[in-house]
Structures are given as structure tokens and as C-alpha cells.
Amino acid sequence: DSVLTQSPATLSLSPGETATLSCRASSSSYLAWYQQKPGQAPRLLIYDASNRATGVPDRFSGSGSGTDFTLTISRLEPEDFAVYYCQQYAYSRYSFGQGTKLEIK
């Protein structure tokens, strides 16, 4: 089964700083990133590791290949504090990571 391991579990930063979130996959496949705020559905940010979805600010960037991927959020805005999930398709199913909570320091 596909396993996606996200780190850290929680990241405490201040507005204006840069956040670096990691996702390690057990298989090499397309990877997407989502942002989720309380009571809302996930929002697609990045697909195919590094492509921004429509309407996503350019302070969000994705990188990586193979099994190691990174989501970088530059110049953190107050609305960026949320939970972030990585996701991929492998072994006949779509899987999500357990999430990284980005909280205000």
C-alpha cells in the first residue's frame, strides 16, 4: 500500500516567514498538495509536484521528484495557517498523508 509520511506534524511560524513542509512517499508517482482550513474541504494547491492550481498565489511552490517532495510557502500570510496534506495515486488507490499543521507562533 502507498504510504505518505509528512513532516513535521506541526510547524510554528510567524507571518512573513517561510514554511517548508516535507512529504516522503513509498512509491514514485504524481504528487499533489492541498490546504485545509477548519470546517472546509481541502483545496488543491499543487499538482504533479510543482504545478500551481488555478488561482493559487505564487508564494506557494512545490518541488521534488521520486519519493521526496517539498511544499514551500514564502512570506506567510495570516490566511496560510491551516493543515496541509500531500496526496498521490499508487497501488490502485489515491492516498493522503496525515497532514502538517501550520500554526501561528
Place this chain on the structure above:
Amino acid sequence: QVQLQESGPGLVKPSGTLSLTCGVSGGSVTSNTWWSWVRQSPGKGPEWIGEVSQSGTTNYNPSLKGRVTISVDQSKNQFSLRLTFVTAADTATYFCARNFQPDAFDLWGRGTLVTVSS
């Protein structure tokens, strides 16, 4: 723009059947894409349940296979989820979503909480 809206009972008894519908507005369920159901238990990451194409072809999460049926109704512009023999572990917020190539989901409904309890 295209919007998705889940509907269905918020409470299901143990061993019963969970049935939800996702209405597609501002677009057509017959568009060249697949449609998925995803659920999320409190405090956990999302879990993909399965997907259906415009023609009714389906794929399911192996962990739920045997209990899940997803179907599409072109005349009503909607797709549906049935999950049988539910237990408390099936309590979650259920989302419908539009598949996006490659291998992501670009449009989501607001989600509906389904509680399994007697």
C-alpha cells in the same frame, strides 16, 4: 462555475446503509472526467473511497471494496455513494470531488457529516 453539493442522511444506524448523492451544478457530470468520493474522520487525513466515470465505470479503494457502490445518473446530473454494513468507524465527513489530471482533485463539495449510531 461548476459546484458540487452533497446530500443525504446525517445519521445511519450500525449495520445499515449509508447513501449520499452529489449534485453537479454549473456543469455536466458527462464532462470528460471522473468523479470521486472522499471521507475524513475527525483529526485524520482524507481517505479516498472510490471514483466513477461519466459512463459508469468504477474503481474503489481496496480497503472498502465489497461494501461500496458508486454510480452516476446523467439524467439528474449527479453521482451517488452507497456504503453497506456501516459501523462507528464509518463516521466521517463525506466529500464529493472532481478528478483532475494527473491524479489529483481540483473541485470539492462542502462535505456532509455522517454519524453512525443507534
